[in-house]
Amino acid sequence: MGVAQKRKQSVAEQDQSVEAPVATVPRGRPAGDHQAKRAELLEAAASVIAAEGYAKATMRRVADHAGYTTGAVTYYFANKEDLVLALVVSRFDRYDAMIAAIRDTADLRELLARWFHLGQEAKFWPLMPDLLTSARSEPRIAELIAGRYAKFRADYAEVLAAAQASGVVRDDIPAHILSDQLSAMGDGWALLYPIEPERFTSARASALIEATLALISPR
Amino acid sequence: MGVAQKRKQSVAEQDQSVEAPVATVPRGRPAGDHQAKRAELLEAAASVIAAEGYAKATMRRVADHAGYTTGAVTYYFANKEDLVLALVVSRFDRYDAMIAAIRDTADLRELLARWFHLGQEAKFWPLMPDLLTSARSEPRIAELIAGRYAKFRADYAEVLAAAQASGVVRDDIPAHILSDQLSAMGDGWALLYPIEPERFTSARASALIEATLALISPR
Amino acid sequence: MGVAQKRKQSVAEQDQSVEAPVATVPRGRPAGDHQAKRAELLEAAASVIAAEGYAKATMRRVADHAGYTTGAVTYYFANKEDLVLALVVSRFDRYDAMIAAIRDTADLRELLARWFHLGQEAKFWPLMPDLLTSARSEPRIAELIAGRYAKFRADYAEVLAAAQASGVVRDDIPAHILSDQLSAMGDGWALLYPIEPERFTSARASALIEATLALISPR
Amino acid sequence: MGVAQKRKQSVAEQDQSVEAPVATVPRGRPAGDHQAKRAELLEAAASVIAAEGYAKATMRRVADHAGYTTGAVTYYFANKEDLVLALVVSRFDRYDAMIAAIRDTADLRELLARWFHLGQEAKFWPLMPDLLTSARSEPRIAELIAGRYAKFRADYAEVLAAAQASGVVRDDIPAHILSDQLSAMGDGWALLYPIEPERFTSARASALIEATLALISPR
DNA sequence: AATGAATGAGGTTTCATTCAT
DNA sequence: TATGAATGAAACCTCATTCAT
Numbered sequence: 014m015g016v017a018q019k020r021k022q023s024v025a026e027q028d029q030s031v032e033a034p035v036a037t038v039p040r041g042r043p044a045g046d047h048q049a050k051r052a053e054l055l056e057a058a059a060s061v062i063a064a065e066g067y068a069k070a071t072m073r074r075v076a077d078h079a080g081y082t083t084g085a086v087t088y089y090f091a092n093k094e095d096l097v098l099a100l101v102v103s104r105f106d107r108y109d110a111m112i113a114a115i116r117d118t119a120d121l122r123e124l125l126a127r128w129f130h131l132g133q134e135a136k137f138w139p140l141m142p143d144l145l146t147s148a149r150s151e152p153r154i155a156e157l158i159a160g161r162y163a164k165f166r167a168d169y170a171e172v173l174a175a176a177q178a179s180g181v182v183r184d185d186i187p188a189h190i191l192s193d194q195l196s197a198m199g200d201g202w203a204l205l206y207p208i209e210p211e212r213f214t215s216a217r218a219s220a221l222i223e224a225t226l227a228l229i230s231p232r
Numbered sequence: 233m234g235v236a237q238k239r240k241q242s243v244a245e246q247d248q249s250v251e252a253p254v255a256t257v258p259r260g261r262p263a264g265d266h267q268a269k270r271a272e273l274l275e276a277a278a279s280v281i282a283a284e285g286y287a288k289a290t291m292r293r294v295a296d297h298a299g300y301t302t303g304a305v306t307y308y309f310a311n312k313e314d315l316v317l318a319l320v321v322s323r324f325d326r327y328d329a330m331i332a333a334i335r336d337t338a339d340l341r342e343l344l345a346r347w348f349h350l351g352q353e354a355k356f357w358p359l360m361p362d363l364l365t366s367a368r369s370e371p372r373i374a375e376l377i378a379g380r381y382a383k384f385r386a387d388y389a390e391v392l393a394a395a396q397a398s399g400v401v402r403d404d405i406p407a408h409i410l411s412d413q414l415s416a417m418g419d420g421w422a423l424l425y426p427i428e429p430e431r432f433t434s435a436r437a438s439a440l441i442e443a444t445l446a447l448i449s450p451r
Numbered sequence: 452m453g454v455a456q457k458r459k460q461s462v463a464e465q466d467q468s469v470e471a472p473v474a475t476v477p478r479g480r481p482a483g484d485h486q487a488k489r490a491e492l493l494e495a496a497a498s499v500i501a502a503e504g505y506a507k508a509t510m511r512r513v514a515d516h517a518g519y520t521t522g523a524v525t526y527y528f529a530n531k532e533d534l535v536l537a538l539v540v541s542r543f544d545r546y547d548a549m550i551a552a553i554r555d556t557a558d559l560r561e562l563l564a565r566w567f568h569l570g571q572e573a574k575f576w577p578l579m580p581d582l583l584t585s586a587r588s589e590p591r592i593a594e595l596i597a598g599r600y601a602k603f604r605a606d607y608a609e610v611l612a613a614a615q616a617s618g619v620v621r622d623d624i625p626a627h628i629l630s631d632q633l634s635a636m637g638d639g640w641a642l643l644y645p646i647e648p649e650r651f652t653s654a655r656a657s658a659l660i661e662a663t664l665a666l667i668s669p670r
Numbered sequence: 671m672g673v674a675q676k677r678k679q680s681v682a683e684q685d686q687s688v689e690a691p692v693a694t695v696p697r698g699r700p701a702g703d704h705q706a707k708r709a710e711l712l713e714a715a716a717s718v719i720a721a722e723g724y725a726k727a728t729m730r731r732v733a734d735h736a737g738y739t740t741g742a743v744t745y746y747f748a749n750k751e752d753l754v755l756a757l758v759v760s761r762f763d764r765y766d767a768m769i770a771a772i773r774d775t776a777d778l779r780e781l782l783a784r785w786f787h788l789g790q791e792a793k794f795w796p797l798m799p800d801l802l803t804s805a806r807s808e809p810r811i812a813e814l815i816a817g818r819y820a821k822f823r824a825d826y827a828e829v830l831a832a833a834q835a836s837g838v839v840r841d842d843i844p845a846h847i848l849s850d851q852l853s854a855m856g857d858g859w860a861l862l863y864p865i866e867p868e869r870f871t872s873a874r875a876s877a878l879i880e881a882t883l884a885l886i887s888p889r
Numbered sequence: 890a891a892t893g894a895a896t897g898a899g900g901t902t903t904c905a906t907t908c909a910t
Numbered sequence: 911t912a913t914g915a916a917t918g919a920a921a922c923c924t925c926a927t928t929c930a931t
Contacts, residue, residue: 092922522904
């Protein structure tokens with residue numbers, strides 16, 4: 014999104030310079046890339062939460078991590094809730110992209126592999142459970158998560174239903190229940206990951222993927 | 233945490249070892265029932281966390297809920313970490329008891345039913361994920377949980393192995409992996425429970441139990 | 452109020468020590484005098500506002516002035532609004548007492564003299580307009596002031612009506628209008644006092660009192 | 671505040687002295703109308719203070735209200751104090767104009783009517799007390815107000831003296847004292863206006879005007 | 890002439906913890 | 911055993927101000 018935005022702005026500048034080369038020079042400091050800066054701060058927040066947990070993820074630490082002052086963070090996000098809300102959105106967007114990427118093939122092994130990859134490389138595992146837990150005391154976050162998560166499970170169920178139709182997934186359990194079970198399993202692993210990281214070496218991750226595929230394969 | 237706590241704890245230990253192993257019946261002055269008071273405060277803490285989340289569970293709120301003042305809580309627990317540590321112990325004790333209760337029969341339906349019951353009636357679902365998440369910033373809590381959880385999974389695996397031996401559970405997946413998968417699934421449900429309580433009506437809970445039994449039943 | 456409270460508490464202690472001299476010694480630190488401490492902080496707040504204005508009257512400065520830390524202030528007052536609310540109450544209580552003191556005699560010269568005295572010696576002038584202005588951004592303070600002020604004007608009107616009946620105050624203007632005019636005049640003086648203190652020397656205060664009495668004396 | 675402001679101000683002065691004494695008609699590039707822009711921002715500031723009180727009147731809100739950004743405000747006013755100073759000047763200019771307009775006739779009913787009108791229609795009532803109170807923590811504002819207010823009272827006294835001379839105002843109270851009393855009364859009403867707006871309906875305003883005229887009419 | 894990013898000081902509030910009693 | 915006063919650190923947030931552009 015950062016990139017698209019940047020391109021759009023430079024197009025706007027071109028328009029101006031073509032039409033009125035002298036007097037219409039854009040006034041003031043160039044707008045910078047607001048969205049890109051927000052994304053940067055979001056990544057900083059994600060890193061801090063992943064590294065130290067939600068409880069230690071203060072505005073100050075996020076700012077420090079991004080190399081700014083607290084004021085800069087509140088300049089881009091009206092308050093902490095806004096920051097977390099945006100972070101939740103950005104993470105679920107990635108989940109949605111993950112599902113979308115395999116929707117056509119309904120390749121569940123690939124989906125699980127991507128999910129394990131996001132979890133570890135993209136720091137989703139030490140992040141999402143903290144985000145879900147933070148929803149306990151923040152109704153708006155809870156509401157957002159509830160909506161996005163329901164959509165995620167529905168998409169997941171759709172993929173599973175397709176897999177059932179093509180005979181690669183057992184069909185004695187409804188797709189929406191399977192989706193529920195599998196996503197819960199994933200959340201459970203993510204929840205324990207920071208406490209027992211040694212359980213999730215890539216060798217063991219492969220074993221878990223295979224065992225999970227075995228669980229849902231047709232009898 | 234240092235001196236004061238040490239004194240308090242050794243007194244408690246003395247009481248237990250000298251007077252009575254369980255010591256719940258007030259003898260002489262009822263005032264001396266240190267363990268009972270601790271348990272009372274622990275339940276208050278559990279209720280507060282279950283009701284409002286870990287973030288809102290301050291020493292003051294715990295004290296209020298138990299009908300005491302802040303000072304009383306810090307009298308019985310050297311500090312907040314101690315309180316949470318004790319709470320974690322008390323909850324895993326219940327998990328262990330749950331496993332122990334069905335170890336002989338290896339009745340998995342009963343085990344799942346008990347687990348769903350603990351989760352909802354005994355407020356474990358809105359509690360355990362908060363406790364696990366709190367471990368993110370408290371190494372001693374993380375360590376304690378890691379140990380107790382590993383033991384729990386091992387016990388669970390033992391039960392599953394027995395069930396495999398008697399042919400009621402599929403044996404194409406090792407028991408310790410099944411244990412891993414099932415406990416993760418449970419944690420995942422618990423994690424979402426406060427956000428989407430409507431997903432866990434007792435009717436739907438039954439459906440989930442049956443679907444989970446189907447998942448692990450032999451082919 | 453502080454005194455009355457203190458007396459009450461010591462009576463309670465006496466009761467206890469008489470009935471059960473040994474075992475019922477009041478536990479814990481003696482309650483201190485919560486109300487007295489609140490009053491002390493209120494006076495500190497009044498002094499700070501009087502000296503530096505509402506804008507500079509931060510919780511920190513109030514605490515410093517009283518010789519405590521910020522935490523102590525928020526221990527006695529849940530938040531700043533609460534502190535200001537209590538301050539408003541305490542000041543209007545004094546206004547009410549002022550009116551009550553001359554209600555029987557309806558001696559307006561005495562009333563004006565008391566009012567000038569409160570204004571200067573008891574720091575009411577540099578205080579009340581700041582309090583009234585602070586109500587602009589705090590609805591609950593505005594509501595409280597509106598109510599108390601209306602009562603004050605009504606009491607004032609009652610005194611004026613009595614004075615009209617006894618022929619010492621002109622009766623061509625209704626008492627409630629006179630009350631309105633006189634209290635507004637007082638507020639106006641108070642508003643300017645911090646800006647032009649030299650206008651309110653005691654000589655000039657006397658002149659203002661006499662001129663005000665002349666204004667309302669019967670024709 | 672130092673250099674930048676100095677440069678700006680001297681430019682403004684040059685414009686005035688060289689080109690035209692009043693200089694409101696845009697000549698050549700309309701961009702140069704420094705004074706008009708300042709006036710525009712001043713009105714925005716007045717509106718914000720009138721609507722939400724001085725405490726909420728931040729540079730940002732003033733800018734927003736005028737349709738600019740914060741930077742624009744600090745471009746036209748070296749700092750916030752400067753802005754408020756200019757605002758005070760502009761409001762007292764209107765008071766002076768109000769007095770000047772009735773100086774010849776010494777028509778006090780008209781003066782009071784105009785004052786009530788300014789207070790309500792031109793938002794002076796919710797504005798002036800906030801300005802006066804803000805002077806508490808800003809010596810330069812206090813100084814400015816003290817000077818302008820003294821001049822206002824002197825002009826008012828002059829009008830009252832004329833009225834006394836022509837027999838329409840009582841002369842048992844010196845004109846400068848009457849001026850003091852009447853202006854204080856007005857300030858007092860203004861101070862309460864935001865708290866009790868219902869006391870100042872136009873019907874009641876008329877009653878107050880008549881009662882005030884009665885107060886000062888000859889015996 | 891004006892923008893908007895960024896700073897940094899300072900405000901209110903929360904809270905675990907200490908401690909005299 | 912238990913209270914409740916008090917501390918002090920740290921959190922979130924606001925805002926005037928600066929400055930590159």
